[in-house]
Amino acid sequence: MSRRRLIGVGGAAAGGLLLAGCDNLASDDKLARIVRSAEDASRGFQRFAGRDALAREFSRADMSPVFKVNGTREPVDADYQALKAGNFADWRLTVNGLVANPLSLSLAQLRAMPARTQITRHDCVEGWSAIGEWTGPQLASVLMAAGMQTRARYIVFRCADDYGGEVSKGGPQSTARYYESIDMIDAFHPQTILATMMNGAPLSIGHGAPLRLRVERQLGYKHAKYLMAIDVVDSLAGYGSGHGGYWEDRGYEWYAGI
Known part of the structure; x- marks a missing residue:
């Protein structure tokens, strides 16, 4: 499974929010938490895949x-x-x-x-x-x-x-x-x-x-x-x-x- 599919749900949600505009993220704690969860998944997968x-x-x-x-x-x-x-x-x-x-x-x-x-x-x-x-x-x-x-x-x-x-x-x-x-x-x-x-x-x-x-x-x-x-x-x-x-x-x- 590709990394994109593995974190697809969180990543797609975060990506949609980013495209909708930064002000939405900065002003809504719930949206910011979704972005942070996708970020944690992204970093975790890449570290699991190997530093190099x-x-x-x-x-x-x-x-x-x-x-x-x-x-x-x-x-x-x-x-x-x-x-x-x-x-x-x-x-x-x-x-x-x-x-x-x-x-x-x-x-x-x-x-x-x-x-x-x-x-x-x-x-x-x-x-x-x-x-x-x-x-x-x-x-x-x-x-x-x-x-x-x-x-x-x-x-x-x-x-x-x-x-x-x-x-x-x-x-x-x-x-x-x-x-x-x-x-x-x-x-x-x-x-x-x-x-x-x-x-x-x-x-x-x-x-x-x-x-x-x-x-x-x-x-x-x-x-x-x-x-x-x-x-x-x-x-x-x-x-x-x-x-x-x-x-x-x-x-x-x-x-x-x-």
Whole structure:
């Protein structure tokens, strides 16, 4: 039996609620409990299947002719626009928090690291999917270079993503910027990479340039675009509303397994 069928009842209920809108989830305790029960089932099944169980990988012949751009198409933040104008030569990915060796990595340095290429299916909570090829260093390599402390529990990804300046979606006039987080099991999964390339070319702006997370066993909103910083932490309490991600703060599942 597929994982989708095994948790189909809870997952279908949660998916319908998500598509109906985050405000419903945030304002209704009963609906939120349904989502949390589906999340627990999802996480439990994936952990049972194995920490290193791989998401299906495809051939180049399977790749989608069009890979939809979703969410922010281009951050309007002035700092991001300046980085874009310089072809991201001055962009740096910082790695801070519970690490022995804080890092500040250029795009060239990330591209020089040993890379993994994988062709996987991106599943969006809105109901569409697409298959694409992603290339970049494994997140585990970056974390090991930073020397994580033993009490680290989560990896938080902070982004330049501002939803095009829309106040209702967390633009620069509000206090919210896109962020995401995963636990150590997913952080060290072999398919969790920091993608610098898509389909054999540098990431486009719409797909998250200069860098995006690929965490292949979870839904698309976990694959944070426009990465600026990685924080290694022992708690998610200091970020947003404390639920571990931009959409999670608005009612979505934190563990969005597929």
